[in-house]
Amino acid sequence: MxxxxxxxxxxxxxxxxxxxxxxxxxxxxxxxxxxxxxxxxxxxxxxxxxxxxxxxxxxxxxxxxxxxxxxxxGLGLVTRSCKYFIQSFQTRNRFHYTNSLNGPIKIPQTTSPSSHLPIRLSVEKKIAIAVYKLASCAEYRVIAKGFGVSKSTVCLCVHSFCKVLIENQVGKILSWPNALECERIASRFEQKFKLPNIIGVIDGTHVPIKPPQDGAADFRNRKGYSSIAVQAIVDDQYLFKNITARNPGCAHDASVLRGSSLYKNHNTLIPESHREIDGIYNASNEAMLFKLPYYIIGDAAYPLCNWIMKNYRDELTVARIVVEQAFGRLKGRWRILYKKSDLDVYNMPHVIISCGILHNFVEISKQRYNSSWDVERIHGESEYPQPEQMYNRQNSSSGHLMRDHICA
Known part of the structure; x- marks a missing residue:
């Protein structure tokens, strides 16, 4: 009627x-x-x-x-579900938050690949399309149908959004901590886990991908599916401080570490610490003062050295939960990271880093995390389980000495 x-x-x-x-x-x-x-x-x-x-x-x-x-x-109509998403996006100020990331974000004008004519979409709609893709992992055709655009437009919106986000926010919201920030992070870690001078926790995860036509075997991990091996360092507040997302799934965590900018530049990235602790006892049964540098902690897949600690004390195992929870919250919000996407494998590194930036922003903004997302994530990850970690026996003498002083 x-x-x-x-x-x-x-x-x-x-x-x-x-x-x-x-x-x-x-x-x-x-x-x-x-x-x-x-x-x-x-x-x-x-x-x-x-x-x-x-x-x-x-x-x-x-x-x-x-x-x-x-x-x-033809008419550029938006389906009810997508319109509901956009309205929710506006109502909860998520567009304002996302837009402010780039102060304001400016996605380049997209053009139609067939006609080369400009596609007149508002910045708001472009962001909504990109965020919808990252949060849902829906296929291009589904999103195109929902937002009343073509599949190529969805593709252009996603890639433009990720490109602009990385250009503007790597080094800002996703950045390695400076000396003052390291001091604050280490203080919070020590209050929570009783371990001095920790500035981060390192771990890896695998993001399933559509296997490429060339070199598919290189991307197949030990569980038999194609993936990208991702390495990340997280602080005590679930914030990603460094992400490496360019290695094929066959790579071991230690080789991912060796190829990362963190490994190559750790002497300059990790600031000097003036913290002294009572270390091991000397022949006179007196505790020796030991100048303890800042360090990160990891699992058995990583080497033991004077800036990476592993395999000691129960507190370390408890502290490592931080990175596992951060990965869980990252994938819980951005489902594209635990489902096999229709994105090209060579675009996935940008998507992974963009999700890390968005994760940091919503964590800093104190956005609520819904525990039901974990239920969905755990069920989704059962299809693509994480490969088992391999033990790394590369241990340096300086790492052993430092661990002995900390454990004394």
């Missing part, structure tokens, strides 16, 4: 404004259809799309057999 009334009203319009016709549908028909939607949620969105498509078909005098997806693409 509301649909027929809306069509009759539009037929009497003196204006040819297409926006006015679309707004009439939202103000009359949509209001009725979405009544009490906070109770029944979005379970019946497909039925709502049929009503929306019927309205525009009658408005344009199109046959009812006209393909709905083609209609939405």
């Amino acid at each position: 509301a649909l027929g009334t809306a069509v009759q009203t539009v037929s009497k319009f003196k204006s040819d404004s297409w926006e006015g016709r679309a707004k009439l549908f939202d103000c009359t028909v949509s209001v009725i259809l979405l009544y009490a939607s906070e109770v029944w949620g979005l379970r019946y969105c497909d039925s709502l799309e049929i009503v929306q498509s019927t309205y525009y078909k009658r408005l344009l005098a199109l046959p009812q057999a006209t393909n709905n997806a083609a209609l939405r693409l």
Whole structure:
């Protein structure tokens, strides 16, 4: 009834404004259809799309057999579920948060690959499309259908968003701590875990990918699926301080570490510490003062040296939970990291780092983390389980000496 009334009203319009016709549908028909939607949620969105498509078909005098997806693409219509996502994005200030990351974010004008004409999308919609992809891992065709754009437009929005995010925020919201920050991080770690001078926890994870046509065997990990081996260092507040995401799944954690910028530049990245502790006892049964440098802690897959500690005291095992929880929260929010995406393998490193930046931002902004996301993540990860860690026997004498002083 509301649909027929809306069509009759539009037929009497003196204006040819297409926006006015679309707004009439939202103000009359949509209001009725979405009544009490906070109770029944979005379970019946497909039925709502049929009503929306019927309205525009009658408005344009199109046959009812006209393909709905083609209609939405031609008119640039956004499905109810995606419109709900955008409204939620706005209501909770997530667009404001994401936009402020780049102060403001400026995604380049995208063009159609076929016609080379500009695709006129608002920055808000481009960000919403990109965030929807990262958070849902929905296929390009599904997102294109939902937002009323082409698959190539979705692809361009995702890649442009990630590129701009990395260019603007690596070194800012995702950055290695300076001397003052290291001091604060070490103080918090010591309060929580009773271990001095820890400035981070290192660990790795595997992100499943669509295997490339060339070199697929290199990306196959020990569990038999294709992945990218990711290394990250996390502080005590679940914030990523360094991410390496360019190694194929066959790589061992130790080889990922050796190829990382952290390993190559640790002498300059890790600031000097003036902390002295009572170390091992000398022949006179007196504790020797030991100048303890800052260090990170890892599991058995990493070498023991004077800036990486492993395999001692129960407190270390407890402290390592920080990085496991950070990875869990990262993947819980950004589902593209635990599902096999239709993204090209060579674009995945940018996506992984972008998710790390967004993770840091929502953690700093104290956004609520829903525990139900963990249930979904654990179920999703069961399809792509993490490979077992291999023991690393590369241990330096300086690492052993430092560990002895800490354990004394």
